[in-house]
Amino acid sequence: MASHNLLLLPGDGIGPEIMGEAKGILNWFGKRGIASFETETALVGGASYDACGKAISEETMKLADQADAVLFGAVGGPKWDGVPYDARPEAGLLRLRKDLGLFANLRPAICYPALADASSLKRDVVEGLDILILRELTGGVYFGEPKEIVTLENGEKRAVDTQLYTTHEIERIARVAFDLARTRRNKVSSAEKRNVMKSGVLWNQVVTKIGKEEYPDVQLEHVLADNCAMQLVRWPKQYDVIVCDNLFGDILSDVAAMLTGSLGMLPSASLGAPDPSTGQRKSLYEPVHGSAPDIAGRSLANPIAMIASVGMALRYSFGLGEAADLLDKAIANVLATGTRTKDIAEKGSNAVSTQEMGAAILKELESLAR
Numbered sequence: 001m002a003s004h005n006l007l008l009l010p011g012d013g014i015g016p017e018i019m020g021e022a023k024g025i026l027n028w029f030g031k032r033g034i035a036s037f038e039t040e041t042a043l044v045g046g047a048s049y050d051a052c053g054k055a056i057s058e059e060t061m062k063l064a065d066q067a068d069a070v071l072f073g074a075v076g077g078p079k080w081d082g083v084p085y086d087a088r089p090e091a092g093l094l095r096l097r098k099d100l101g102l103f104a105n106l107r108p109a110i111c112y113p114a115l116a117d118a119s120s121l122k123r124d125v126v127e128g129l130d131i132l133i134l135r136e137l138t139g140g141v142y143f144g145e146p147k148e149i150v151t152l153e154n155g156e157k158r159a160v161d162t163q164l165y166t167t168h169e170i171e172r173i174a175r176v177a178f179d180l181a182r183t184r185r186n187k188v189s190s191a192e193k194r195n196v197m198k199s200g201v202l203w204n205q206v207v208t209k210i211g212k213e214e215y216p217d218v219q220l221e222h223v224l225a226d227n228c229a230m231q232l233v234r235w236p237k238q239y240d241v242i243v244c245d246n247l248f249g250d251i252l253s254d255v256a257a258m259l260t261g262s263l264g265m266l267p268s269a270s271l272g273a274p275d276p277s278t279g280q281r282k283s284l285y286e287p288v289h290g291s292a293p294d295i296a297g298r299s300l301a302n303p304i305a306m307i308a309s310v311g312m313a314l315r316y317s318f319g320l321g322e323a324a325d326l327l328d329k330a331i332a333n334v335l336a337t338g339t340r341t342k343d344i345a346e347k348g349s350n351a352v353s354t355q356e357m358g359a360a361i362l363k364e365l366e367s368l369a370r
């Protein structure tokens with residue numbers, strides 16, 4: 001049995017609590033002899049800033065680079081509101097994405113049947129939903145230069161962020177979108193703002209070209225990003241794979257999260273290009289939700305997005321698709337029994353703790369594997 005080397009970065013807020021439950025799941029797969037994991041744990045975000053004055057240290061970056069995959073919790077919180085911009089907790093996550101070259105961010109939004117009533121949308125709109133937001137993760141306005149605040153001669157200030165995309169960056173994310181669509185319902189919706197932004201015009205042209213030349217069998221449609229946000233709350237089941245830039249993906253994936261009942265439900269995978277010699281991709285797995293400082297340390301957090309992120313690691317980094325299916329099934333079954341953390345519980349009904357939810361999923365895994 002191959003052993004996989006995982007770097008755990010719990011981070012801040014609810015990060016350590018949900019990572020605790022993810023560890024339980026990894027241990028279970030180890031004990032069962034399904035896969036073996038060697039883990040190392042390090043600091044990121046505010047926790048790292050407190051320890052060394054940086055949102056991520058050089059040693060931790062090195063560990064991340066050497067790991068087969070990184071499991072990431074969450075970063076940030078009001079405690080670090082005043083720290084210098086370059087050392088803010090989010091900078092640790094952004095550096096990991098950029099330096100590891102994790103350009104493809106997969107954010108599946110699946111509405112478990114048992115949770116259709118937890119969504120703020122009507123049951124028939126979300127029931128059975130299974131879409132994937134593919135977000136470009138290392139380009140666009142997140143990283144474009146110049147990015148600065150300058151003082152003008154008249155004393156006024158001017159802030160600038162730069163939205164920037166090259167053909168190559170668009171081509172590679174488009175290919176991931178088409179490849180994923182082929183494994184699903186064969187449809188790609190490309191979202192941009194070609195009516196306002198030059199980067200949108202290029203995005204549209206490049207995606208169209210890749211579709212026509214390399215993936216003529218996959219249905220391709222273009223949608224303006226604002227309209228896409230509206231369509232996602234109107235009738236999300238029209239979509240299969242939505243591909244978009246970094247900023248639109250950030251926003252559209254939060255919208256998509258609420259279709260599934262709670263932001264606490266959405267896992268994500270961030271993948272790099274395959275290594276030319278080994279075919280292995282660098283990868284990082286994280287829940288889409290943030291550090292939720294308001295509920296941190298109180299065992300209220302929903303660990304499902306973190307646990308489902310472990311599932312994505314099994315599937316995309318370790319070739320353990322069956323184990324991932326088993327884990328997804330365990331999560332669905334636990335939800336079907338009515339076990340709920342506070343974020344997805346119906347008003348007035350009892351909610352379980354973070355640890356109880358983790359234990360329920362482990363117990364279900366145990367009975368499924370029997």
Ligand code: IPM
Nearest residue numbers: 075076090093094250288290
């Ligand atoms: C996300 C988050 C991050 C982002 C923050 C924490 C920097 O919102 O992963 O969606 O904006 O990308």
Ligand code: MG
Nearest residue numbers: 250251254288
């Ligand atoms: Mg976000």
